[in-house]
Amino acid sequence: MRQATVYIDRAALQYNLNRVRQLAPTAKIVSMVKANAYGHGVKDCLAALQDSDAFGVACLQEALEIRELGFQQPITLIEGVFTEDEMPIVIEQNIEIVVHQPEQVTWLIAHKDAYISKNLKVWVKLNSGMNRLGFKLEVIKEVIQQLKSAGFTCVLAMHFANADADHPLNDEQIRQFLEVKNDCAPILASCCNSAAIYKYPELHFDFVRPGIMLYGATPFADRDIYALDLKPVMTFSAEIIALNEIQAGEQVGYGSTFTADKAMQLAIVSIGYGDGYPRAFFAQNFVAIKGQKAAVVGRVAMDMIAIDVTGLDVQLGTEVELWGKQRLVDDVAAANGTIGYELLCRLTQRPDRKVI
Ligand SMILES: Cc1ncc(COP(=O)(O)O)c(C=O)c1O
Structure with missing residues (x-):
């Protein structure tokens, strides 16, 4: 038989998850398992990542796969729902959403009572310069205010465009994030992917969102996994x-x-x-x-x-x-x-x- 094999080292995955805990001891860990756990096979990885506080995925289909496999941890949909008809499903399946567009806020508010009754948090995304997803600084405070007044628990979320490098945009993204966090206090906060977990220990806040480091690959061009104390999975x-x-x-x-x-x-x-x-x-x-x-x-x-x-x-x-x-x-x-x-x-x- 043709022998081409992908071996997944469960102990290495757990080792890397523990590295996140060591680096960010006070934050909850949202393990990113999107794209079939970065190609590793979500089914095989979820069991090894059981101790995560939550899982992060890119779309409802990926979240439902996690539920079908029997895992009950909180899940965050990092791009939110794409249409309103996904709202009853996320609520029923205890899946938290990101909102980054006004339409998503309208859909969420339309399903407010059911969402809040499940104790689901809403992740409100700041566009601080990456210009993919998120509300700009000028509007996000109002969105958060609106959601808080409606009774939602909000997590202020942001993603770095250059966490793996020294880039002038990093300081600007941090400045904007801290301004919103301060002006909208009290609010939960999350802005660190793998590179930022290493680079910005002072920004771990409530939730960190490691992806590539869990799988034992480096997010940096100039630091290999040995320097980061990770194991290839x-x-x-x-x-x-x-x-x-x-x-x-x-x-x-x-x-x-x-x-x-x-x-x-x-x-x-x-x-x-x-x-x-x-x-x-x-x-x-x-x-x-x-x-x-x-x-x-x-x-x-x-x-x-x-x-x-x-x-x-x-x-x-x-x-x-x-x-x-x-x-x-x-x-x-x-x-x-x-x-x-x-x-x-x-x-x-x-x-x-x-x-x-
Ligand atoms: C919003 C968000 N958070 C966290 C991550 C994880 O990033 P990394 O794999 O670099 O740790 C990603 C990955 O694309 C992401 O889009």
Whole structure:
């Protein structure tokens, strides 16, 4: 059988969740499990993340999946509802919503009694310069006032555009957030994703919203997971299905883009972009075999890659790590001009999934 496997290390997930607790001991943790737990498989991850105070997802379908799996923790819909007919469902299923548009406020108020009777908080999003979702500074105070007067418990929420970097917008976003928090006091507050959890301990407030750090990948371009004391959760691996010797001058793969400059031992591995392995034409990719590096040569195809195993002790069935503990997903991402988030999320359904 084809062996392409995504292993999920439950202990690593719990370790990373504990890291959030250490870093933000007084805040509640909203573990972000959207996009199928960043590609890790929401079903497998929820159990390991049971000690979270809440889960965060991007849409109602993702929230309902959590409920169907039997998890009763609070859930926050970070983009809110998209139509009013989702309101009775969120209320029935005890799901909290973000509001970032006037229409959502109208829908919420129309379902006020039922929402409040379930003790659900409403997350009111500030647009402090990212210009995706949220009410601008000039209007949010009035929205919060309106919701508080109607009896809602509000959480002031914001998302950084550059928490992973030193950028002048950070100070401006913080200034606006603190102004609203102060002017609308008392109010619950939440503005930290993974990078901000590390960077702004003074801004943890009531709820932190870690995503990528839970999965053991870095939110920063210049700090790896060892510097952050995180453990990689996913190991993506496949097996060698063919071995070929080629001579200097012979070429490999589609487009014959690679020409051997010496005699080489090639291994063909059963993995490709059909599984989610990246095919960036400029990338120099490596895989890991028993702690040693092997270069990917030629183009990544849908189901196969070729690697240079000259001098390595390999045979049919030898396991190759595409990313995981030996070769960090962040390093593979950097080599492919992207971020760990994307590689993790865009894995396909084809690889087998196993929890270890
Ligand atoms: C509103 C919000 N909060 C928190 C997160 C988690 O971010 P990260 O994965 O960088 O920790 C996200 C991710 O996109 C988000 O959109």
